[in-house]
Amino acid sequence: MTELKNDRFLRALLRQPVDVTPVWMMRQAGRYLPEYRATRERAGSFMGLCTNPELACEVTLQPLDRYALDAAILFSDILTIPDAMGLGLHFTTGEGPSFARLVRSAADIDALGVPDPERELRYVMDAVRLIRRELHGRVPLIGFSGSPWTLATYMVEGGSSKNFAVIKELMFDNPVLMHRLLGKLADAVADYLNAQIRAGAQAVMLFDTWGGVLTTRDYQEFSLDYMTRIIAALARENDGRRVPVILFTKGGAGWLEAMATSGADALGIDWTIDLAQARSRVGDRVALQGNMDPSMLYAMPARIREEVATILASYGKGSGHVFNLGHGIHPGIDPERVRVYIDAVHELSAPYHAATGGR
Amino acid sequence: MTELKNDRFLRALLRQPVDVTPVWMMRQAGRYLPEYRATRERAGSFMGLCTNPELACEVTLQPLDRYALDAAILFSDILTIPDAMGLGLHFTTGEGPSFARLVRSAADIDALGVPDPERELRYVMDAVRLIRRELHGRVPLIGFSGSPWTLATYMVEGGSSKNFAVIKELMFDNPVLMHRLLGKLADAVADYLNAQIRAGAQAVMLFDTWGGVLTTRDYQEFSLDYMTRIIAALARENDGRRVPVILFTKGGAGWLEAMATSGADALGIDWTIDLAQARSRVGDRVALQGNMDPSMLYAMPARIREEVATILASYGKGSGHVFNLGHGIHPGIDPERVRVYIDAVHELSAPYHAATGGR
Numbered sequence: 053m054t055e056l057k058n059d060r061f062l063r064a065l066l067r068q069p070v071d072v073t074p075v076w077m078m079r080q081a082g083r084y085l086p087e088y089r090a091t092r093e094r095a096g097s098f099m100g101l102c103t104n105p106e107l108a109c110e111v112t113l114q115p116l117d118r119y120a121l122d123a124a125i126l127f128s129d130i131l132t133i134p135d136a137m138g139l140g141l142h143f144t145t146g147e148g149p150s151f152a153r154l155v156r157s158a159a160d161i162d163a164l165g166v167p168d169p170e171r172e173l174r175y176v177m178d179a180v181r182l183i184r185r186e187l188h189g190r191v192p193l194i195g196f197s198g199s200p201w202t203l204a205t206y207m208v209e210g211g212s213s214k215n216f217a218v219i220k221e222l223m224f225d226n227p228v229l230m231h232r233l234l235g236k237l238a239d240a241v242a243d244y245l246n247a248q249i250r251a252g253a254q255a256v257m258l259f260d261t262w263g264g265v266l267t268t269r270d271y272q273e274f275s276l277d278y279m280t281r282i283i284a285a286l287a288r289e290n291d292g293r294r295v296p297v298i299l300f301t302k303g304g305a306g307w308l309e310a311m312a313t314s315g316a317d318a319l320g321i322d323w324t325i326d327l328a329q330a331r332s333r334v335g336d337r338v339a340l341q342g343n344m345d346p347s348m349l350y351a352m353p354a355r356i357r358e359e360v361a362t363i364l365a366s367y368g369k370g371s372g373h374v375f376n377l378g379h380g381i382h383p384g385i386d387p388e389r390v391r392v393y394i395d396a397v398h399e400l401s402a403p404y405h406a407a408t409g410g411r
Numbered sequence: 412m413t414e415l416k417n418d419r420f421l422r423a424l425l426r427q428p429v430d431v432t433p434v435w436m437m438r439q440a441g442r443y444l445p446e447y448r449a450t451r452e453r454a455g456s457f458m459g460l461c462t463n464p465e466l467a468c469e470v471t472l473q474p475l476d477r478y479a480l481d482a483a484i485l486f487s488d489i490l491t492i493p494d495a496m497g498l499g500l501h502f503t504t505g506e507g508p509s510f511a512r513l514v515r516s517a518a519d520i521d522a523l524g525v526p527d528p529e530r531e532l533r534y535v536m537d538a539v540r541l542i543r544r545e546l547h548g549r550v551p552l553i554g555f556s557g558s559p560w561t562l563a564t565y566m567v568e569g570g571s572s573k574n575f576a577v578i579k580e581l582m583f584d585n586p587v588l589m590h591r592l593l594g595k596l597a598d599a600v601a602d603y604l605n606a607q608i609r610a611g612a613q614a615v616m617l618f619d620t621w622g623g624v625l626t627t628r629d630y631q632e633f634s635l636d637y638m639t640r641i642i643a644a645l646a647r648e649n650d651g652r653r654v655p656v657i658l659f660t661k662g663g664a665g666w667l668e669a670m671a672t673s674g675a676d677a678l679g680i681d682w683t684i685d686l687a688q689a690r691s692r693v694g695d696r697v698a699l700q701g702n703m704d705p706s707m708l709y710a711m712p713a714r715i716r717e718e719v720a721t722i723l724a725s726y727g728k729g730s731g732h733v734f735n736l737g738h739g740i741h742p743g744i745d746p747e748r749v750r751v752y753i754d755a756v757h758e759l760s761a762p763y764h765a766a767t768g769g770r
Contacts, residue, residue, distance in 0.1 A: 264683065382574050
């Protein structure tokens with residue numbers, strides 16, 4: 053394997069000294085980039101782009117050619133697993149993802165198979181292998197999956213939801229059935245992430261996009277417990293290095309202490325919580341990833357730099373912080389504002405690492 | 412004035428002893444009730460219903476005739492103030508509120524007048540007076556307003572928003588202008604709530620529906636500070652009793668300590684936070700209102716009762732809790748499930764008040 057030339061991201065996730073704070077962006081390969089839109093056009097459809105390893109590799113690398121990012125993230129969708137289970141994923145313009153077949157009954161759940169990642173999800177593994185090759189060790193590659201709870205919301209509701217009425221009714225009235233579905237999804241996610249790691253992913257992230265719609269009790273039982281089980285099942289090594297795991301529950305700022313016991317190396321946090329407060333709550337148990345408001349990239353360059361400075365000061369000295377947005381970048385952002393943000397993180401963070409012997 | 416026959420709600424907001432925990436629901440006069448849908452049909456449009464005091468009074472009282480609710484809430488919309496400022500509010504099916512005129516420039520803001528509640532918002536005050544008369548002292552009447560920040564989001568974005576791109580750009584790049592708009596709205600909200608109190612509102616609630624999309628810093632500066640200013644400006648007495656103020660920031664569970672210093676008597680909380688934890692964080696500074704997941708009303712009666720029991724146990728002994736949902740009731744709920752919920756609160760809460768000398 054090619055030697056990794058920039059390992060800041062992996063080091064920060066493991067709270068090892070770094071020279072500057074590493075930075076990347078959720079959805080960094082995305083619609084705000086004209087080159088992404090051109091490739092997406094050639095692919096014909098969003099799923100056409102996801103399932104074509106060459107094109108997925110191309111869009112994964114695009115933001116790295118523009119910006120001094122410290123990590124690449126596999127271009128894919130969080131719903132590849134239910135699609136591989138045969139539910140028929142498609143995307144409708146303006147309405148988001150939707151499934152041809154719903155999962156609502158015991159029979160529906162029992163009929164679901166746990167996909168073999170190298171067969172039904174081969175296109176993802178091929179993309180991981182190709183991206184690793186094309187990266188030539190520039191930065192580490194992040195693999196990812198949706199969390200069992202988040203996947204279940206789409207499978208039961210049939211697509212995006214506002215109130216999660218159907219899945220909550222199932223969870224409240226038939227928790228046994230809900231657990232059967234989540235258990236199967238946890239097995240599938242563990243297999244899927246392990247296969248990504250074998251294919252070359254150097255860190256993995258669990259996206260729990262909808263954990264934040266639950267009560268504290270239900271979050272623990274129906275989302276966090278399954279993520280904890282997945283993390284315990286992961287092979288945590290690649291090329292002789294530890295593969296860090298990042299857990300991100302959007303809207304989960306109230307549960308950082310519980311998440312810190314999940315086995316994850318780092319927690320993603322959204323922008324509604326101060327990084328200083330988050331750090332004092334999790335102590336040295338986990339690193340933190342976040343948390344600039346994605347809308348800050350609509351602001352003028354001076355204001356963006358000011359916000360980067362505020363967030364860096366909020367985290368304070370030492371390693372254990374990966375700079376990111378608190379959510380995916382919005383499609384309408386000017387790519388030049390992204391440059392301001394990325395460069396500001398590197399430029400303004402050096403003083404926070406100088407005293408700690410960062411390399 | 413008629414003597415108030417059931418004052419549990421007011422007593423609990425002031426943390427005075429009660430016999431059982433009082434209960435009401437956000438959007439209790441709403442689409443889940445067939446009698447509401449019938450009146451709404453007669454009104455012709457949603458704004459037609461809001462602006463007709465007789466019909467607004469009718470729908471306000473409907474849920475009280477069905478359920479043993481401990482409070483009535485004025486039927487109105489949070490956007491009456493910007494409408495009275497001349498922005499032309501209308502509702503489109505499935506898309507929510509939208510304004511004919513947007514507020515984006517200094518000139519737009521300077522052109523806004525602070526409405527005289529007894530003139531431009533006379534229909535609201537007439538509704539308050541009529542409802543008070545028709546209530547005959549059965550339960551207290553809650554008045555309300557949107558928060559300045561929440562009103563501003565609709566005025567600047569032109570309607571509902573997903574990312575709040577336009578208002579955040581204004582806030583980030585031109586905070587002076589943003590403060591000018593919010594200051595004017597704070598004056599208008601204070602006048603509006605004082606007029607509601609004079610007309611008969613016995614408690615008032617500030618709905619900060621969109622405060623939760625801000626960072627901690629921005630929430631304090633652009634939302635909470637203005638609500639604090641409004642609360643300080645309110646005449647807090649009606650019929651010789653104190654008029655309690657409830658502050659509700661959806662998604663604001665991280666900021667309870669800050670909210671508790673706003674001057675509000677009670678904080679509304681959504682379902683993502685445990686009531687026990689919330690109570691220990693705010694101590695005896697404020698009462699708490701909430702926080703059952705509205706989707707729990709999709710569950711079977713036994714499950715609803717179990718959840719009510721869990722939430723009551725979470726708050727524990729003593730007064731200072733008003734039971735409510737963590738957000739407005741969903742339109743598709745079966746009205747019979749609502750009865751289960753309301754009755755369970757009264758039935759299961761008595762033991763938590765017995766030892767405290769509750770009357």
